[in-house]
Amino acid sequence: MRPGFILREAGKSLKQNIVMVVSVVLVTFVSLTFVGASVLLQMQINQMKGYWYDRMEVAVFLCDSNSQELNCAGEAVTDEQRQNIESMLASDDLAPYIKEFAYESKSEAFNHFQEQFENSPLLNQLQEGQLPESFRIALNDPEKYPVINETFSTIPGVESVIDQRDLLEKVFQLVRVASASAAVVAGVMIVCAVLLTGTTIQLSAMHRRLETTIMRLVGASKTSIQLPFIIEGVIAAVIGSLLASGTLWLLMKFLVQDKLANDNLGVAFISTSEVLLVAPGLLLIGIILATISSVVTLKRYLKV
Amino acid sequence: MIKFENVSMVYETKQGNAALRDVSIEIDRGEFAFLVGESGSGKSTFLSLVLREKRSSAGAVYVAGQNLNRIPSWRVPKLRRDIGFVFQDFRLLRERTVFDNVAFAMEVIGASRNQIRERVPEALKLVGLQDKARRKPTELSGGEQQRVGIARAIVNKPSILLADEPTGNLDRKNSLDVMNVLDRINQNGTTVLMATHAHELVSDYKRRVIELRKGEVIRDESGGSYMPMTTVIKQDGSREVHFGNAEGPAADDTPATAEEPTATETKGNDQ
Numbered sequence: 321m322r323p324g325f326i327l328r329e330a331g332k333s334l335k336q337n338i339v340m341v342v343s344v345v346l347v348t349f350v351s352l353t354f355v356g357a358s359v360l361l362q363m364q365i366n367q368m369k370g371y372w373y374d375r376m377e378v379a380v381f382l383c384d385s386n387s388q389e390l391n392c393a394g395e396a397v398t399d400e401q402r403q404n405i406e407s408m409l410a411s412d413d414l415a416p417y418i419k420e421f422a423y424e425s426k427s428e429a430f431n432h433f434q435e436q437f438e439n440s441p442l443l444n445q446l447q448e449g450q451l452p453e454s455f456r457i458a459l460n461d462p463e464k465y466p467v468i469n470e471t472f473s474t475i476p477g478v479e480s481v482i483d484q485r486d487l488l489e490k491v492f493q494l495v496r497v498a499s500a501s502a503a504v505v506a507g508v509m510i511v512c513a514v515l516l517t518g519t520t521i522q523l524s525a526m527h528r529r530l531e532t533t534i535m536r537l538v539g540a541s542k543t544s545i546q547l548p549f550i551i552e553g554v555i556a557a558v559i560g561s562l563l564a565s566g567t568l569w570l571l572m573k574f575l576v577q578d579k580l581a582n583d584n585l586g587v588a589f590i591s592t593s594e595v596l597l598v599a600p601g602l603l604l605i606g607i608i609l610a611t612i613s614s615v616v617t618l619k620r621y622l623k624v
Numbered sequence: 625m626i627k628f629e630n631v632s633m634v635y636e637t638k639q640g641n642a643a644l645r646d647v648s649i650e651i652d653r654g655e656f657a658f659l660v661g662e663s664g665s666g667k668s669t670f671l672s673l674v675l676r677e678k679r680s681s682a683g684a685v686y687v688a689g690q691n692l693n694r695i696p697s698w699r700v701p702k703l704r705r706d707i708g709f710v711f712q713d714f715r716l717l718r719e720r721t722v723f724d725n726v727a728f729a730m731e732v733i734g735a736s737r738n739q740i741r742e743r744v745p746e747a748l749k750l751v752g753l754q755d756k757a758r759r760k761p762t763e764l765s766g767g768e769q770q771r772v773g774i775a776r777a778i779v780n781k782p783s784i785l786l787a788d789e790p791t792g793n794l795d796r797k798n799s800l801d802v803m804n805v806l807d808r809i810n811q812n813g814t815t816v817l818m819a820t821h822a823h824e825l826v827s828d829y830k831r832r833v834i835e836l837r838k839g840e841v842i843r844d845e846s847g848g849s850y851m852p853m854t855t856v857i858k859q860d861g862s863r864e865v866h867f868g869n870a871e872g873p874a875a876d877d878t879p880a881t882a883e884e885p886t887a888t889e890t891k892g893n894d895q
Contacts, residue, residue: 325731530715531728537675538780539705540732542698 330551333524340520341556347516348560351509352602354502356568359598361499365492367588371432373484376456380472381479384452389479401477419458426453439591517553517610518617525622542624550614557610565599625815626651631683633669643669645839656810658826659819661836667819671786676700708777710787714769716761722772723757729776747775751805767798774805787818
């Protein structure tokens with residue numbers, strides 16, 4: 321079996337069946353676009369969470385010399401104040417509420433910020449040292465945040481106490497709903513794509529029954545009889561996945577990177593590099609699904 | 625070359641009618657045999673068993689020394705490369721030239737370009753179509769199309785050639801052309817088994833005739849003719865079928881008989 325011959329046969333098959341192949345391409349394209357969108361929305365959530373969100377949701381920011389908060393009075397936190405706060409956190413009074421806590425220095429804060437806002441123009445404007453140091457706290461019960469707030473917000477050296485969960489959870493809920501909806505649409509569309517690929521391959525096999533009968537009787541191997549059909553399905557799927565990846569890239573570039581990210585400087589967005597991470601996955605899904613549905617169809621409709 | 629040992633073939637779907645019943649027959653290397661019989665007598669089943677399109681329900685089919693019921697399905701393509709097959713309806717690919725049609729049989733089993741360039745013209749020459757290599761099948765007569773079909777069947781140099789009513793769609797002149805080609809191929813050493821309804825051809829060619837009837841071999845003679853069977857109408861109006869040579873004294877015991885060949889099919893019928 322020569323690869324050139326198999327490819328030529330696949331090409332002929334594709335041409336004869338062009339209308340069906342185009343519909344497979346389109347359905348694959350739409351379904352994988354939704355798969356990609358769903359995955360990217362999840363990635364967006366992770367991006368917004370930043371380093372601390374899943375680890376320790378409450379932040380006690382400490383004063384630095386630029387601080388505008390009244391509690392700081394324009395003074396940076398002193399070593400003494402910092403030690404005081406730390407010992408309060410470790411005290412028996414707060415032990416029932418606090419699961420664990422950690423100190424984040426200015427340089428650590430800057431590193432984490434760089435990770436989270438890698439795609440943002442903010443990154444260039446900020447220098448190390450501009451971000452405040454903080455204590456990060458994980459609560460046994462997230463609902464007990466007011467206790468921490470009351471305890472620390474008036475302590476000297478504390479700039480502010482923030483519950484990230486409270487800040488972000490509503491946004492995340494919206495994004496999660498969007499992601500789940502995209503996943504549901506993706507699931508339905510994938511079923512469509514698989515069925516349509518199967519039907520297309522079946523039609524193709526019927527069109528080329530004469531060829532396959534001859535091939536069978538002159539002793540062509542099972543592979544060389546079936547492969548052109550599988551390649552036909554896979555080619556359609558590959559085109560569909562490339563279209564999906566391209567669409568996601570364009571959306572990301574022009575809608576998210578150039579528009580949303582510029583209008584919302586305080587929010588960390590994913591970028592086209594995430595699309596490039598997702599694209600090979602989409603390609604793989606497309607190829608695997610097309611192969612499976614072709615093989616199953618041929619098993620039923622093509623005598624070898 | 626082809627050997628059937630007590631072969632029976634029962635299709636589950638049909639009402640207990642066996643397609644073949646206890647058939648034992650042997651066709652030697654280099655032989656030319658006609659397989660005759662009415663539609664439904666089991667000719668097609670016979671051929672598809674040789675090709676291992678089906679497996680026999682009982683008994684053993686040997687082709688080129690291999691028991692076809694024993695070989696695994698992945699070996700079947702290899703078996704079929706040693707068998708050429710000629711279809712009644714030619715089965716040529718319309719959009720391809722004569723050359724490409726013949727080359728197709730080589731391409732699908734992975735022959736090299738050089739082999740194709742060498743063997744396809746050879747095969748076309750053997751069937752007398754070397755000048756029509758660039759034509760499309762639709763530009764050829766039925767006889768020529770069938771000869772392309774034969775060229776395709778032999779281009780891989782099989783040792784067995786099966787033909788399923790190769791002259792079924794052809795007139796007498798074209799049938800003779802096709803027969804001459806098959807004869808030539810046989811003389812080159814290929815075993816030829818031809819299922820047919822064409823009585824004149826069978827009678828003219830005086831080769832081995834295997835006749836099937838309701839799945840059983842009812843005749844196997846060398847140098848035979850088609851259907852030496854005559855229907856005898858007795859005086860009381862009842863009919864009786866006599867086997868034997870049509871010109872022979874088949875009707876000796878019934879003086880008032882009308883001899884008529886009972887071939888229910890005429891040449892040109894499908895199946």
